[in-house]
Amino acid sequence: MHTAPTDHRPRLLLVASGMRPYREYLLASIATAYRVHLFHSADPGWERPYLDGWTVLGSTIDGPAMAAAARPLHREEPFAGVLCWDEGRIHATSSVAAELGCRNGDPTVVWRLRDKAQTRQALAAAGVPQPQSVPVNSVQEALLAAAAIGYPVILKPRGLGASLGVVRVDDSDGLRRLFPFTHGTTAPDPVQYSTDAPVLVEQCVCGTEVSVDAVVTDGQVVPLFVARKKVGYPPYAEEVGHLVDAADPLLHDGAFVDLLQRTHGALGFRDGCTHTEYMLTEDGPQLIEVNGRLGGDMIPYLGKLATGVDPGLVAAAAACGLPPRTVPTRRRVAGVTFSYVDSDDTTVTSVTIDHARLPPTVDHVVTLVSAGQVVSPPPKGTVWGRIAYVTAVADTWQECQAALDAATRAVAFTRHEKRR
Numbered sequence: 001m002h003t004a005p006t007d008h009r010p011r012l013l014l015v016a017s018g019m020r021p022y023r024e025y026l027l028a029s030i031a032t033a034y035r036v037h038l039f040h041s042a043d044p045g046w047e048r049p050y051l052d053g054w055t056v057l058g059s060t061i062d063g064p065a066m067a068a069a070a071r072p073l074h075r076e077e078p079f080a081g082v083l084c085w086d087e088g089r090i091h092a093t094s095s096v097a098a099e100l101g102c103r104n105g106d107p108t109v110v111w112r113l114r115d116k117a118q119t120r121q122a123l124a125a126a127g128v129p130q131p132q133s134v135p136v137n138s139v140q141e142a143l144l145a146a147a148a149i150g151y152p153v154i155l156k157p158r159g160l161g162a163s164l165g166v167v168r169v170d171d172s173d174g175l176r177r178l179f180p181f182t183h184g185t186t187a188p189d190p191v192q193y194s195t196d197a198p199v200l201v202e203q204c205v206c207g208t209e210v211s212v213d214a215v216v217t218d219g220q221v222v223p224l225f226v227a228r229k230k231v232g233y234p235p236y237a238e239e240v241g242h243l244v245d246a247a248d249p250l251l252h253d254g255a256f257v258d259l260l261q262r263t264h265g266a267l268g269f270r271d272g273c274t275h276t277e278y279m280l281t282e283d284g285p286q287l288i289e290v291n292g293r294l295g296g297d298m299i300p301y302l303g304k305l306a307t308g309v310d311p312g313l314v315a316a317a318a319a320c321g322l323p324p325r326t327v328p329t330r331r332r333v334a335g336v337t338f339s340y341v342d343s344d345d346t347t348v349t350s351v352t353i354d355h356a357r358l359p360p361t362v363d364h365v366v367t368l369v370s371a372g373q374v375v376s377p378p379p380k381g382t383v384w385g386r387i388a389y390v391t392a393v394a395d396t397w398q399e400c401q402a403a404l405d406a407a408t409r410a411v412a413f414t415r416h417e418k419r420r
Contacts, residue, residue, distance in 0.1 A: 063095030
């Protein structure tokens with residue numbers, strides 16, 4: 001008598017999948033080594049080939065409700081870990097992990113990262129270098145804080161991601177004009193992060209902005225890759241591109257790696273993946289923020305292209321308490337650039353790619369909008385205003401950037417012209 005072979009892959013609970021163009025590669029990698037059960041707010045579509053099972057819930061931002069749903073599934077067959085890469089859901093996910101006794105299951109720690117005011121307080125107590133920051137409720141309080149800090153200042157929401165609502169102001173008139181923009185910016189999902197002082201007024205520090213994706217195991221931080229950020233649409237802070245060099249000197253800078261370790265220690269983050277942003281100033285690195293998840297946009301994918309380290313498998317291993325594979329197998333440079341429309345409320349009728357103009361170092365050109373979709377550039381459009389992205393991988397920074405520039409010129413769109 002023949003019996004079906006037993007699948008010995010660890011069972012992993014994933015909370016939400018994210019947008020397919022930005023996250024499918026992660027799920028595809030994880031599914032090769034883990035049996036993935038998805039908690040989602042709708043029946044899965046593109047995700048199904050990668051899933052061992054799924055549960056449709058009324059909400060994936062309600063931690064206690066998700067914990068209650070996970071309990072009987074865990075009793076039936078235990079989950080080795082719980083994972084989430086969506087900023088708006090990592091706190092709720094930590095409640096599920098706590099309920100199941102899995103790694104990264106301390107909601108207090110995760111909330112300390114989500115609430116940027118708490119992040120600032122913890123790091124200030126530990127002496128981690130960072131911009132001055134004052135939480136405020138109103139324009140009047142913001143004006144007082146900015147006067148004390150000194151212009152220019154940065155206004156940012158206390159608990160959002162993807163640079164939503166972040167803007168530089170150079171004087172009091174600009175602050176009065178732009179404060180409503182920051183105060184009124186919301187995420188697509190209604191996560192209530194703070195009703196008290198929801199806006200931060202921060203010192204504007206200048207330099208090169210970088211992010212570090214790292215894995216943390218029992219408190220030990222291992223940096224995986226560094227992304228150099230390109231920001232556009234001033235005074236807003238839209239991330240219009242990133243470059244990841246496997247040979248980035250920061251990865252081997254003892255003082256910088258020590259700062260990364262001290263940053264995580266001050267926040268009490270001991271298990272999981274993080275995305276930490278610093279501004280490299282003339283006076284040294286200044287901590288911008290720490291996110292308790294993998295990086296957004298295509299940054300983890302660039303890390304994989306450049307280093308060979310698979311961020312999906314690293315994140316899954318960390319969630320399950322397994323040793324992650326973090327040794328690079330490649331030494332290349334990878335980048336991404338995003339394309340936008342040029343005016344608000346543009347109805348896109350088509351996006352075309354001139355493939356003859358794409359250099360061989362281009363990896364992917366991905367269209368992000370469909371015919372008839374209405375989009376806007378930043379600040380109105382932000383991440384959701386993008387119409388396409390291009391990734392490239394090469395041996396040098398210069399070659400990679402040249403490929404991105406050429407590919408960007410190969411992307412075009414047509415719009416619906418209103419009758420006059």
